[in-house]
Amino acid sequence: MLSLFLVWGPFGFRMDELAEVVGGKRVSMTVLYGPRYFAPLRYLALFLKTLILLMRERPGVVYAQNPPIFCPLTCLIYSRLARKKLLVDHHSVWQLKTVGGLVGRVIGFLERFAAASAYANTAPNSEWASQLRWMGGRRVELIHDYVPKNTNSRDESLRRKYSQTPIIAIASHGGHPLELMEAEGAAAGQVNGLTLLISGPEEKLKKRFEAMKAPPNVKYVGFLPRDEYERLKASCDLAVNVTVEPHTLSHVLFEFVASKLPTITSRKIVVEEVFGNSLQYLDMNHPEELVRVLRRFSTDEDLRATFRARSLRKHAELTTLHEEEVRHLRALLPLQDH
Template identity: 25%
Template sequence: MTPAAGRDPRLLVLAWDRTQPRTRALGPALGGDSRHIYGGWPGRHRGLLPVRYVADAARMWRRLRQERPDVLVVISPPVIAPLVAWLWSALHPCRLVVDCHTGALHWPKWGWTRPLHRLLFRRAHAVLVQTEEDEARLRAWGTPVVLLPDDLPDPSEADPGPPGRGVPRVVVAGSFDWNEPVAAALAAAALVPEVEFRLTGDVSRLPRSVRAGAPANVVFTGYLPYAQFLGELLTVDVVAVFSTDPHIMNRAAFEAVGLGRPLVLSDLPGLRARFGEGAVLCPNDAASMAEAIRLAQRDRDILAERSRALRRRLQAQREAALAQLQSMVRSRQVPAAGARVRSHP
């Protein structure tokens, strides 16, 4: 399972999604390429999901036949993607790595896939995770696991953001997922009328009554392409990211830190461990959110410097994890089951 003599291994990262910033950055960081599988037929209707999985599996197989990777990194969820990747690696000289996002192990809709994931992970050369909690779980399963923090975007990746209006502004970064306390964030905005609250995400995912009842200082930006989203973060005084999911590792928090922005987060164990030294943390109730945003607005220069310091630490952790992963996938030996790979003390 090694590449032909005289050439470097061909590495490919694959995700079944329109786009994922973590996935897009991972391929080049490992000296390879990233691809997203997101086809047209048979459409996105929920009732057609089984048919779409079959279609996406066929698209993925065609892509693998075209690119013939020596190392294949596949993102889960959905679990069908690593199942296809495992079959490919069983039939071809290819090493399998799974990048297991937190939703694969913790979101209720993927609960039925945990036995499948456990079986797949035992057949993978390595499994990437985002949190210490998941690292401990997979190690207990006998999985060769690497804790890999997300990439940290640079301001050069951002498009110019909207011009300021002479009032303090905060971006509440999200996508209106089920685990975002949107109602509490809107209630917090009503408590801080002097601050403009800019909520990102596809507003069609919100009930019309929620949009209609938003305070006057709330702006719904709609879905923003990634470079435009980063530009939005650069133009505001504070970036806030709220979630009720106790297992989450917020992508937008990495983006705020990468851009050196003052950060407010929900006070959840994983987020406190990863970002606590640089962020203001608060419970998910309106009064606490409003107070945290006032505090971050007041101390924004101090918090911006803390974000820059945290960026340096997280970048060092990521580089160490990437180096270890590269060593693992280029090694002739598969790591022993349960091997532990850490990117930090």
Template identity: 25%
Template sequence: MSRLLFISWAPYCSRSDGIARRLGGESYMVYSSGWGSHPATVLFKYLSQTIKSLWLLIRKRPAVVFVMAPPVIACVPVWLYCSVTGTPFVIDAHTGAFLNPRWSRLQWIQRFFSRRARTTIVTNTYLQKRVQEWGAAATIVRDVPVYFAAPSPCELEGKWNMTLVASFCDDEPLDEFLAAAAECPEVSFHVTGNTKKLPSETLNSAPANVRFTGFLSDSDYVGLVQASDAVIALTDRDHTMQRAAYEAIYLGRPVVTSDFDCLREAFPLGTVHVPPTSEGIAAGIREMCREHDHYEQDAETLRARKLDVWEDVATHLRSLLEMSDENKPNPVPCAPTSK
């Protein structure tokens, strides 16, 4: 798969970077931040990114193109280029492309492009079935082995330290977590993410054992995760993969995450699954402390298992992309979903 090019309309995306690098390709973030995301300017932003994407494709002339969705509009320049050149393309469809109200109303566009893609990558069986119902191929890639920066030295005080990885999106039960943290004073909590997205009253009312780190560099983030006893990654939206959770597993750290089927499938070991309520989160944190050695050992076992699964998935993707259009597979098979 020479000259694989991955286009993402985002300021950053470690999943896109990871897939491209693991498959021997290049990842490009195409993002016109100057236009913002206001309804009055977003069309100009998308037009700018469409032109930039087409120009990138024309210059690079890739043999295979991957494109991230959302936004599903990012598929437009990729489809145009690939239709003219006969280049195969793959859509990496995040959960938001299906379930976020902003994009769910555009499912007819997503369906159009998925039927023309070599495959659509999704993170769980629920979304896989939805794509297959469109008559399109779907491949499950729950997570991708991550290339980590060299960690910055990080020394944490206290008996227990746990890191909540947050982006402060509307599906993250932050208030419930803060209430749970107040019930676990024996644990020091470190909350990553850009605090400019938070109201000042949330920051000022946080329990004394909660520290907001702000947005961290890659090195500082890896150092903090490795120094923590566990990583917490929460959502109250079903069918949502937790990238912070699988990054933690690849770093050998156990996880506390939400109790949904797709997350139980993705994290069967080394993980405490909790309902996204303050009581449930607090109980999960205490369970992690009580049985920490057990969960830490299981996290290492799960890490090795995930690496094996990725090799199977990567082989499947390569086989799809190396096939000629005449031998394009029927839209039912998918890559292995467990090991």
């Protein structure tokens, strides 16, 4: 039985991981990705492409990611007509995260309808899972993100390619406006001996980075090939993830822990309940606070070693948690290799 994992976007690391562990076929679709003014045309084109794909592949199970909610809604049409199962993975609750006003209320109605109509729903953190249950979602399961241990070693030639400073930090972003890339760059510019490398999709970040007028020790490296990105994380000294996104448990935090990177991030309940003391938290997200913390981590090797050890222990805990959650997912919706 074919199980199709569908994302309307150029990438979806979470769905990559879930498809691999339960034996599904992962498909990404995108048209005119990026600019919001293309959204109506983009969603219409994706609606048609998705229906064609589903009718051609005839999957027995469709696992569709929200947002955008129009992806699972399109798959719901197929599942009803073909009498197949639809599982919706709510990367976030779109209404609460990005949209307000009348449009937000419409999006909220569609999300409630999809969650109640799907055979089952999954969420990446406890806050989204609770919200889905409140919305009337059926069979809601909490499935955290997971990233396998980064097996790469420190690559000195790769470090020299990107920086000549003794300390290199990495900040990976997806492009959300509440990710404080500008604050990270401004703070890094005040720390001697540090280079900050910002990575992420050019469609969302390139112009924004150019507008920052970043200091010389802050560089945008683009969206790197997977192998180079993994080697780069293994070669950096620390990581930064500053954001005021509500309810969000950033996927990159799992990546950084998997690479044993001492990580500086914004304090949020949903983050602390998963990562505990394995991360260094910012209480205020003020530039001055970030400068102080970056200077401490850049100059104190013992501090970095402490957080590397904490990351290693936390990854072992997350591996055990992941194995348990995958068992729950398989019991909820058994999936077989196609």
